């Protein structure tokens with residue numbers, strides 16, 4: 001058959017439309033959507049224009065590493081709301097007039113690494129909000145052809161790595177009143193002349209001229225110009241040349257001057273005292289000397305440095321510090337990444353004005369600190385971080401030698417030990433010891449003399465905290481950072497008792513398993529608590545009891561299974577930041593309160609996407625925010641249903657057990673119709689009686705009725721029931737179904753017997769259903785009348801029933817027999833044989 005397995009073209013059509021629309025939406029925006037409608041990253045997509053489909057609300061667009069080539073008129077008309085535009089390495093050769101038309105809000109334009117050959121005179125028209133123009137490596141060779149004169153909002157202009165050979169600023173710079181930063185790094189400026197920066201108004205410019213080989217600087221070129229910073233690194237071929245150039249810069253005013261070389265350009269050798277003499281004729285706040293080799297001693301430095309407030313020596317070869325002159329006005333001295341082997345406290349003690357001393361990043365060189373030192377008397381900040389100090393400090397000599405010390409940074413050193421005792425009152429306010437081994441014992445030094453300390457960092461100092469009074473004496477401490485240490489028994493107990501003013505406590509990565517309720521009880525002012533990266537299994541109900549000022553709590557990376565209802569109730573209202581990510585949450589429905597709570601706390605909880613279920617197994621790695629609460633409700637109903645089913649079953653079993661007879665009887669009744677038609681009445685009466693009355697039955701019924709005339713045939717259980725068949729079956733089948741009438745011998749035993757009562761009840765209901773059978777009630781002597789009335793109820797009054805009372809007297813017995821016989825005769829049909837027998841009698 002031709003049409004068998006063939007798909008008709010019209011069947012394809014809807015599929016095709018679907019596919020097309022899917023492909024279209026994906027194909028339209030090939031970019032990464034960082035924030036829909038606002039931030040798009042279109043890097044390296046071989047685009048040759050603005051990709052259509054980018055919404056016109058886009059504010060931040062990264063088009064770097066594409067192939068735009070020509071920025072023509074109104075090129076960015078699709079994205080008029082841009083604030084940030086990155087066009088790095090887009091092969092742009094031409095920027096025509098009004099290329100950025102309408103981008104009134106553009107604030108940052110990055111044009112780095114484009115081989116620009118043509119810039120229209122109105123190329124940057126409309127960019128009235130532009131604050132930052134990065135035109136690094138853009139083949140720009142002349143400032144006067146750069147059409148930026150109208151960009152009055154411009155603050156930062158980066159023209160590094162171009163071919164500019166003159167610093168003479170065109171007139172239009174006088175309009176760039178907001179300009180703060182200008183870089184001509186790595187250009188071709190070889191000469192600076194007086195008047196080059198004329199017309200420039202700003203007093204706060206940072207000018208980077210580094211990596212231009214400057215051969216000539218005219219005398220007083222920069223006099224009268226005020227710089228925030230002037231950077232002249234790698235500008236002079238020799239030290240001698242630097243000397244004459246600096247002399248010609250006399251009159252310079254700068255907040256900071258940066259001089260020196262670059263690591264790979266090994267210039268400025270044979271550096272000597274005189275080379276910086278020009279500094280004496282400048283007005284500087286700070287000088288940074290970077291990467292100057294052959295500076296072995298500080299006395300090889302010019303005396304002119306002593307006029308300067310702040311001196312930084314970075315990456316130099318300094319090995320020794322010789323005493324500075326008494327009248328030095330150095331306020332701030334920084335020796336960074338040099339080759340000092342010891343802290344030159346005594347050489348610096350002449351620096352009466354010194355307030356800040358930083359000797360940092362000396363790597364393996366700096367190991368010593370004289371124990372009895374006399375440092376600069378007014379020193380307030382001593383930063384010796386990132387060295388290799390191995391020192392045994394004595395609090396007392398520290399206080400004597402540096403009586404005004406407020407700030408001591410000994411972080412990232414090898415090993416520093418403190419004596420166990422600490423007396424007197426130190427002025428120290430900041431003490432940073434992080435990542436420094438604090439002695440062999442691993443015990444915390446005494447802080448009893450540090451009553452003014454506000455900030456203490458002992459993170460990762462390999463301390464094991466044993467005593468309750470570890471932090472005693474730190475009465476004013478606001479910040480305690482001690483991540484990466486350990487507590488005795490992995491438990492927080494009374495350790496923080498005396499830190500009543502603490503605002504920030506960091507005990508992350510401390511292997512803490514348990515936080516006792518007293519541990520945090522005294523920290524009434526605590527704002528930030530970081531217990532992340534510990535082994536907490538749960539939080540005590542009292543955890544938050546006293547933390548009424550807490551705003552930030554970080555509990556991430558613990559082993560919490562849940563937060564209990566009490567904990568949640570006690571949560572401080574001030575809390576704004578709670579990180580519970582990376583815990584081992586148990587998403588069983590017993591924790592429903594917590595699970596429900598997390599869903600409502602989108603503002604409070606941090607990193608919610610890392611809050612995942614750890615158990616039960618079938619929910620592992622489910623995100624808590626995605627957790628389906630109805631999962632728990634469903635299982636609740638399941639539980640309810642199964643419980644009810646179980647109860648109903650139990651009830652059923654109990655009922656079946658109790659009313660087994662009746663049920664069986666009902667079954668028989670239901671199949672009554674077929675049975676009754678099959679069976680004939682073999683008996684005249686089925687006698688129900690208690691076995692206790694067997695004698696009476698034999699004497700009064702069996703022997704009188706079955707032998708006399710007319711002869712009746714009785715069904716008696718002991719004689720007529722079929723053996724091997726259940727009693728009930730016999731009662732029903734042999735008794736009721738095969739008999740016309742039922743004789744109930746009611747005696748006290750009868751009334752007590754369950755069987756007899758059952759048989760009586762069956763008889764009564766049988767009678768109701770089947771008009772045929774009727775009941776002959778024989779009440780024996782000694783039976784309580786009230787009981788009979790209650791038991792037999794209405795049945796004794798039914799017309800078809802016969803109610804006989806038997807008395808053991810001759811006359812009564814005769815009457816009884818007659819009444820009984822006539823009752824049995826009612827409805828009897830005689831067989832021919834019987835009739836014959838009767839006639840013969």
Ligand SMILES: *[C@@H]1O[C@H](CO)[C@@H](O)[C@H](O)[C@H]1NC(C)=O
Nearest residue numbers: 044045046047048049066067
């Ligand atoms: C980039 O697009 C140009 C045409 O615009 C094409 O010639 C070139 O092969 C494409 N390059 C890649 C890597 O797709």
Ligand SMILES: *[C@@H]1O[C@H](CO)[C@@H](O)[C@H](O)[C@H]1NC(C)=O
Nearest residue numbers: 055056057077078079080081
């Ligand atoms: C952006 O495009 C929508 C229609 O897509 C238009 O209604 C709206 O005016 C446009 N906004 C701007 C600023 O062009």
Ligand SMILES: *[C@@H]1O[C@H](CO)[C@@H](O)[C@H](O)[C@H]1NC(C)=O
Nearest residue numbers: 068069070071072093094096
């Ligand atoms: C760029 O524009 C110039 C002049 O308008 C034209 O000659 C050149 O072909 C254009 N280049 C591209 C890649 O469109």
Ligand SMILES: *[C@@H]1O[C@H](CO)[C@@H](O)[C@H](O)[C@H]1NC(C)=O
Nearest residue numbers: 057080081082102103104105
């Ligand atoms: C530019 O910014 C202002 C205020 O920030 C805003 O009202 C205006 O709509 C923006 N212009 C465009 C073209 O998006």
Ligand SMILES: *[C@@H]1O[C@H](CO)[C@@H](O)[C@H](O)[C@H]1NC(C)=O
Nearest residue numbers: 114115116117118139140141
């Ligand atoms: C740089 O620009 C000039 C014109 O100013 C041009 O002749 C030259 O080819 C450009 N260089 C590069 C690498 O594009």
Ligand SMILES: *[C@@H]1O[C@H](CO)[C@@H](O)[C@H](O)[C@H]1NC(C)=O
Nearest residue numbers: 134136158160183184185208
């Ligand atoms: C701008 O110039 C500075 C100093 O000249 C340089 O270090 C920096 O990398 C440049 N900035 C950008 C964004 O290119």
Ligand SMILES: *[C@@H]1O[C@H](CO)[C@@H](O)[C@H](O)[C@H]1NC(C)=O
Nearest residue numbers: 180181203204205206228229
């Ligand atoms: C000067 O510029 C620097 C950045 O270069 C800035 O931090 C400072 O606030 C500015 N000062 C004034 C008075 O404009």
Ligand SMILES: *[C@@H]1O[C@H](CO)[C@@H](O)[C@H](O)[C@H]1NC(C)=O
Nearest residue numbers: 215216217218219244245248
């Ligand atoms: C310093 O200025 C003087 C006088 O203008 C000049 O002769 C000399 O060459 C300049 N030195 C340098 C290194 O530019």
Ligand SMILES: *[C@@H]1O[C@H](CO)[C@@H](O)[C@H](O)[C@H]1NC(C)=O
Nearest residue numbers: 303306307325326327328329
């Ligand atoms: C310091 O004293 C020396 C003489 O001992 C003097 O030459 C120098 O100018 C003085 N420096 C300052 C900054 O007062």
Ligand SMILES: *[C@@H]1O[C@H](CO)[C@@H](O)[C@H](O)[C@H]1NC(C)=O
Nearest residue numbers: 360385386409411412430432
């Ligand atoms: C101590 O020095 C380290 C390393 O230089 C630094 O990160 C830390 O902020 C300093 N500490 C203080 C309190 O300033």
Ligand SMILES: *[C@@H]1O[C@H](CO)[C@@H](O)[C@H](O)[C@H]1NC(C)=O
Nearest residue numbers: 469471472473474475497498
């Ligand atoms: C700790 O604080 C209690 C009062 O809270 C004070 O009595 C006790 O002297 C303090 N101990 C130390 C060593 O500061």
Ligand SMILES: *[C@@H]1O[C@H](CO)[C@@H](O)[C@H](O)[C@H]1NC(C)=O
Nearest residue numbers: 483508530532533552553554
């Ligand atoms: C808590 O400490 C951990 C590890 O030191 C750090 O990653 C985290 O940012 C800190 N949390 C806060 C809220 O500062």
